[in-house]
Amino acid sequence: MALAVAALTTAAGAQEKVAIDVTAKKPSGIIDENLYGQLFEHIYFSANNGVWQELIYERSFEPEHHPGITPRDGFFDGWFMEGDVLHSPTRYEQPLKITTVDADSYDITMDVNWRAYKLARRSWSGGLLDIRFAVGNDSEGKPYYVRIHDPKYEARLFNPAQTESQIQANSLAQAREKAQAAETGPNFALAQMVEREMQMGPRTRKVNVFEPIVMKNATPSQIPPLEWVSGDWHKLRINVRGKNITVFWDGKKVISYAKLDLASKNDVTLWVNYTETYYKNIKVSSPNGYTTYFEGVPEDVKIPSVAPQWNAFGNGSFELVKGDAINMDYSQKITATSATGVAQGPQNVVAGEKFIGSIYAKGNGKLSVALKNGSANVASQALGVPGSEWKKYDIELSAGSYTGDADFAIVVEDGSVQVDQVTLTTATGESLGGFRPDILKAVQDLHPTCLRWPGGGYTAQYDWKWGVGPQEERQRWAHWMWMDYDQNCFGTDEFIKFCRTINSEPIIVVPVGFERPDSERPDFIQSACEWLRYCNAPATDEWGAKRAANGHPEPYNVKFWEIDNEMWEMGIERYEACVREFSTALREIDPTITIIACGGFSEDEEFINRSGNYFDFLSLHHYEQQGGYATGPKRLAAQYDHYADIIANSPNPNIKLFISEWNLQSIDWRTGLFAAGFLNVCEQRDIVGMGAAALFIRRTDMPDWNNAFINFDYKDVFVAPNYQVTELWYNHFSKYLVDFKGDTKDLSVVTTMSENGKDVIVKVCNPTETAYELEVSGDWKDIAHAEYEYFAPGDLMAANSMENKNAVALKTASPKVNDGKATITIDALSAGVITLTRKF
Secondary structure, three states: OOOEEOOOOOOOOOOOEEEEEOOOOOOOOOOOHHHHHOOOOOOOOOEOOOOOOOOOOOOOOOOOOOOOOOOOEEEEOOEEEEEOOEHHHHHHEEEEEEEOOOOHHHHHEEEEEEEEOOOOOOOOOOOOOOEEEEEEEEEOOOOEEEEEOOHHHHOOOOOOOOOOOHHHHHHHHHHHHHOOOOOOEEEEEEEEEEEEEEEOEEEEEEEEEEEEEEEEOOOOOOOOOOOOOOOOOOEEEEEEEEEEEEEEEEEEEEEOOOOOOOOOOOOEHHHHHOOOEEEEEEEEOOOOOEEEEEEOOOOOHHHOOOOOEEEEEEOOOOEEEEOOOOOOOOEEEEEEEEOEEEEEEEEEEEEOOOOEEEEEEEEEEEEEEEEEEOEEEEEEEEEEOOEEEEEEEEEEEEEEOOEEEEEEEEEEEEEEEEEEEEEEEEHHHHHOOOEEEHHHHHHHOOOOOOEOOOOOOHHOOOOOOHHOEEEHOOOOOOOOOOEOOOOOOOOOOHHHHHHEEEEEEEEEEEOOOOHHHHHHHHHHHHHHHHHHHHHHHHOEEEEEEHHHOOOOOOOOOOOOEEOOOOHHHHHHHHHHHHHHHHHHHHHHOOOOEEEEEHHHHOOHHHHHHHHHHHOEEEEEEEOOOHOOOOOOHHHHHHHHHHHHHHHOOOOOOEEEEEEEEEOOOOOOOHHHHHHHHHHEEEEEEEEEEEEEEOOOOOEOOOOEEEEEEEEOOOOOEEEEEEHHHHHHHHHHOOOOEEEOOOOOOEEEEEEEEOOOOEEEEEEEOOOOOOOEEEEEEEEEEEEEEEEEEEEEOOOOOOOOOOOOOOOOOOOEOOOOOEOOEEEEEEEEEEEEEEEEEEEE
């Protein structure tokens, strides 16, 4: 971090004056350094292909569930074919085009089935909400939709722990519900999407809603029950004859309409939203059956010839071969006479570095690997002709004197070769335990005191057993999460190694299956217990023995265990039952562990009073909107004080708060100011025992959540203002809180005493446009030395980047010392730490 030294200056114009008098003879409280943790979620390649330096994406050459379809941010499992059955996504609205018909008369037929496991009145789970079929266009090209819809599952519940984006989504959802209030039960409908203005309190919102043209209530036999078990297939037939449309469900007419617009081109598209739907025997044909417009597999879900993430080159041919692979289902086949292959990159090549890894191959062609800059080889390695059986080859590519970009390439000549399970890292990364050197250094410099893992929302989809055992035997996720098909190369053992490397306390978050039926809960409890045993049991235990077999004979002794994440969607009754059951089962295995339960319910007080003896920490989240860099910490202070009162009067007054996700929704200086104010709030309050900021690490080309502490691309790293302030605050951390007297006005001030008793530390955040003159006095004879380290970029929008890593830079100044008092100018929009060395 660059250090700019500035002389003490007086800001232009009059300054507000603030004076504090510090009582440093004895501590007034103890601060837990675990406030300075991070949420280490597998989001935006922070773990795989980030901290963990696996340089290959899609190392097992599997097709994705949505080839040809742009993936959605967050959890997305995509459309895919399994045999003759087409599977929909289970989460987000995602259209899948079937065909375009150049006629105004046609028939659509298919078999449809779905499972409805929606949690009533909860907005993130799967289930029967909306199945729709775009079956044609009006004269302006807008689609007509045949919908199967159940509005009772659309109600969203607002909770103050939700993020700003979730709050906005709730507001929009409520506006849509208001606009569609006429739909009261499960129904079939012909509808179109229209834009309406809706009054929501003081605001007017424009929302897109479905406006039914004709609607008919569905019978119970036509809509599956909430807990789908039967798997009955339904036959859907849609007949379009010019202006007339008739919809049949299981041979029974459910909708008819005779005033469609006529369009020369009619699109047929499948849509779902928050349900899991299956289709087969899809066919679009002319009324007389002589012309088939579509039958079989939609183009966007056909298996490609080259695995995603890889680019083909050369004049040969390519095929993804199913059922003949080292890892998972597919391998990549390359057939060529001249140099042909697949590549991905760029990789960051530095002179003197070695790239090491391995690849499996079989076939009768010549195989080689290379680092290629355009058509030129930076480095290459001939691997020979593999033969008819799978064979593993070690890769070693030396950069030599070359520095620059290069693609990693797999090259085949004079025959056909299948390749699978390729892995690559650098010798430097390998020497550091498998971690990417520059990201590891940034993490070590920040020194997070605890790491909450594996999520976050990622937790609910994660099975810890995917991420243990030999690396080459681990399989990637079947679905997409946070823009990544996770390869599971960063699992429990790698996480613990990472924590030990950076001297951080591990916190493991276990899933409870909140989207699954309660009947499946025992399986989730068993999995959590086995995870605890894997981490903490001796090698004589069944699961401790598995850990030992994986190279780790000594127990990890993971102390902190959290029971899932953001559970307000599950509802307090179901989640409270989970807390009691999981806590009891986990403590039977290891009674020394600390249990963390999720808060953020409107019923938190009742939850604490009923079940507080089952947990030690209550986990809360807060993502502040961009304009709340000054006001957000003040509101959180009041909220945490309220929780302190509730807990003090509860059956378990020893509960502490774990602010397990916190940040401001920006990457500019505002997020630094918020971090300073937030950390001061937490240090001042005994009720707050732990903290974990988010996002921790993010690849810079990702689409959302641009507020990460550490930001990286394929070759470089920069840190954001929230990182810089948190690093400065922790570099001056002391557990001894001391009191002061004085009105600090709009300044946020915390005072601590160094553990050796020599220094008084004053952490100051000024989120206002006004400069202050701060005078610090106390119970000491004099001050031997005074220093002020601070950030004051002078612009809320100042932000670091790859191009300018020090747009926000650390400065120093020397407070004026006179008669045992230190005086310093606190610039507008600044955050800094004053260190005073006392004379006794």
